[in-house]
Amino acid sequence: MIPMVDLKEELDILGEPIFKAIKEVLESGEYILGKKGKELEKQIASYVEASYGIGVGNGTDALYLALRALDIGPGDEVITTPFTFFATGEAIAQVGAKPVFVDIEEDTYNINPLKIREKITHDTKAILVVHLYGQTAKMKEIMEIADEFNLKVVEDACQAIGTEYKGKRVGGIGDIGCFSFFPSKSLGAYGDAGMVVTNDKNLYEKISKLRNHGSQIKYIHSTIGMNSRLDEFQAAILLVKLKYLDILLHKRSELAKRYTMKLNNLVKTPPLIESREHTFHQYCIELDERDQLASFLHQNEIASAIYYPIPLHLQEAFSYLNYHEGNFPVAEKAANKILALPIFPSMTFEKQDRIISALKKFIKIKF
Numbered sequence: 001m002i003p004m005v006d007l008k009e010e011l012d013i014l015g016e017p018i019f020k021a022i023k024e025v026l027e028s029g030e031y032i033l034g035k036k037g038k039e040l041e042k043q044i045a046s047y048v049e050a051s052y053g054i055g056v057g058n059g060t061d062a063l064y065l066a067l068r069a070l071d072i073g074p075g076d077e078v079i080t081t082p083f084t085f086f087a088t089g090e091a092i093a094q095v096g097a098k099p100v101f102v103d104i105e106e107d108t109y110n111i112n113p114l115k116i117r118e119k120i121t122h123d124t125k126a127i128l129v130v131h132l133y134g135q136t137a138k139m140k141e142i143m144e145i146a147d148e149f150n151l152k153v154v155e156d157a158c159q160a161i162g163t164e165y166k167g168k169r170v171g172g173i174g175d176i177g178c179f180s181f182f183p184s185k186s187l188g189a190y191g192d193a194g195m196v197v198t199n200d201k202n203l204y205e206k207i208s209k210l211r212n213h214g215s216q217i218k219y220i221h222s223t224i225g226m227n228s229r230l231d232e233f234q235a236a237i238l239l240v241k242l243k244y245l246d247i248l249l250h251k252r253s254e255l256a257k258r259y260t261m262k263l264n265n266l267v268k269t270p271p272l273i274e275s276r277e278h279t280f281h282q283y284c285i286e287l288d289e290r291d292q293l294a295s296f297l298h299q300n301e302i303a304s305a306i307y308y309p310i311p312l313h314l315q316e317a318f319s320y321l322n323y324h325e326g327n328f329p330v331a332e333k334a335a336n337k338i339l340a341l342p343i344f345p346s347m348t349f350e351k352q353d354r355i356i357s358a359l360k361k362f363i364k365i366k367f
C-alpha cells in the first residue's frame with residue numbers, strides 16, 4: 001500500500017540525530033518549558049521572519065490562544081473559511097465568538113477576499129485566514145480589508161510552514177500566526193505540538209502567560225489561562241527536523257510539479273507553481289467521479305484522502321449558526337470533488353509513477 005504519508009521512512013534518514021536529541025532531553029531532567037523549547041521558539045520565529053514564537057500544545061490551542069490574546073470573545077464575530085479543518089472554526093467558538101463563513105476561491109480553495117466585505121458587521125473583530133494545503137491565501141487583499149475596517153488578522157498556517165507570499169513567509173504577515181506540528185504536517189513532531197508567532201511584544205507576553213495558567217511568575221496568576229505548553233521532547237525533535245525543512249519542502253514541490261505535468265490534461269490539478277506560494281502539504285485534484293477513483297486507487301493499493309468531505313457550515317456542531325446547503329457553493333462543490341493524492345518527501349518517482357498510471361488507467365476505463 002502506498003500511504004498518504006510515510007513517517008517511518010523518514011526515520012530511516014533522520015533517525016540518528018533524532019534519537020540523539022531525545023536522549024539529550026531524557027538526560028537533561030528538564031521536560032517542559034526548558035532550553036529546547038526556548039530554542040525552537042527562537043528558530044521558528046526566525047524561520048518565518050517573525051519577532052517572537054511561543055511554543056504551545058498543538059495547532060488548535062495556538063488558534064484559541066491567538067484569539068484570546070486579541071480579546072476576542074462572546075458578542076464578537078470572526079470571519080473565516082468554511083473549507084478547512086474543523087479546528088479553525090472550533091477555536092472561534094471556543095473563545096465564545098461567532099464564526100462567520102465566507103466562500104472560497106475555485107483555484108486556491110482559500111477564502112475569497114472579494115466576498116469578505118459583505119460579511120463585515122460592527123461586531124466583526126478579526127479575519128482568521130487559512131493557507132489551505134500549503135497554498136497562501138490572498139494576503140494583500142485581506143490585509144487591505146483588515147486595515148480599512150480595523151480588524152485583526154490571524155493566520156492559520158498549520159498546513160503552510162515555509163510558504164511564501166510576495167517575499168514574506170506566512171504566519172508572520174498578519175497580527176498572529178499559528179502553526180501545528182502534528183506528525184503528518186510538513187514539519188511534524190512525534191506527538192502533538194504547536195507554535196504561535198507574532199511581531200507584537202505585548203501579544204507575545206500575553207500568549208506566553210495564557211498558555212501557562214495566566215502566570216508569568218510561579219504561583220502568581222493575573223488571568224484565567226490554560227495549560228498548553230510544548231514539551232522538550234517534541235521541541236528537540238523539531239529542532240532536528242527544522243534543519244531539513246527546506247529540503248523536505250523542495251521534495252514536495254518537485255513531486256507536485258510532476259503530478260501536475262502528467263495529470264493536468266486529465267483532471268483538475270493545482271497550477272504549476274514555481275515559487276514558494278504553495279508548499280504542497282497536500283496535493284489535491286478534482287473530478288466528478290471522485291469516490292469511484294478513490295476506491296479504484298484503494299483496490300490498486302494506493303491511499304487517497306478527502307480534505308474535507310463536509311464544509312464547516314454543514315457540520316452538526318455548527319448547526320446553531322443556521323447555515324444550510326447552498327450557502328457556499330464553491331466550498332460545497334470542492335467538498336464533493338476533491339481528492340488528495342499521496343505526497344511526502346521520501347516518496348520515490350517510481351512510487352509516484354505507479355499512482356499516476358493507476359489514475360490514467362481509471363480515466364481510460366471510465367471515458
Ligand SMILES: *Cc1c(COP(=O)(O)O)cnc(C)c1O
Nearest residue numbers: 058059060085087158159180182
Ligand atoms: C492541523 C490543523 C489544525 C490543528 O492543528 P492540531 O495541532 O492538530 O491541533 C488547525 N488548522 C488547520 C488548517 C490544520 O490543518
